[in-house]
Amino acid sequence: MTNFYSFHGTVTAINDFFTGQNGEGCTKMYTLQNEMGAIVNFVVSPTTFFVDHEIVRVGDQVTGYYNGDLPAILIYPPQYPAIVMVKENPQQNVKVDYFNNQLLSSDGDLKLNLSPNTRIRLTNGQPFSLYPGNRDLIVLYTITTRSIPAQTTPQRIIVLC
Structure with missing residues (x-):
């Protein structure tokens, strides 16, 4: 049982996230900012599931889900490994x-x-x-x-x- 936490916001940046392993370019850092100005970085790996396999771009509204029970590094903005990413769809x-x-x-x-x-x-x-x-x-x-x-x-x- 995973204790899912989420953060909803607008994607303000998508950058390569260097892991120091063979496979550079496979992991990305998505920066989201919500309406209150809070910022969260999601580490998006090849195992992150994108609902409907949507392509997410800067400017899209998305919700990122992560395991709230895992330890997080103490930096600002907070950084979480994304389990699921959902691009906003008003019909769903x-x-x-x-x-x-x-x-x-x-x-x-x-x-x-x-x-x-x-x-x-x-x-x-x-x-x-x-x-x-x-x-x-x-x-x-x-x-x-x-x-x-x-x-x-x-x-x-x-x-x-």
């Missing part, structure tokens, strides 16, 4: 979280109702054949109920194995 909501065996998010805010039309995939695009409960998930959905917790029938679920 995204929740990255751990969902229990009842498909309730760890914060208790979202309950999933699966339908035969819900596509459940792995990060490599292949079908996931087991029950998605008790896993870290990327959930893509459009509408929710106004109940507590909100409920939705997701369009897609991506399982983070």
Whole structure:
């Protein structure tokens, strides 16, 4: 179970991040700034999952998700290894979280109702054949109920194995 934290903002810079290993150019540093002026740097590696494999450019609105339980280096602006990056799409909501065996998010805010039309995939695009409960998930959905917790029938679920 990953304790996902997120930061939403506008991409202000994308630069190469040098790791000192063979494979230079494979890791990038994305700098995001939110509406309050706060800045976060995300280290984006080849293992970072981009929802819908979107190309992110300077000026795009994105949300970066990282493991909030990992130690972070004490620098300003803060720097986190990105697990998932989501480019803003007004027609789609995204929740990255751990969902229990009842498909309730760890914060208790979202309950999933699966339908035969819900596509459940792995990060490599292949079908996931087991029950998605008790896993870290990327959930893509459009509408929710106004109940507590909100409920939705997701369009897609991506399982983070």
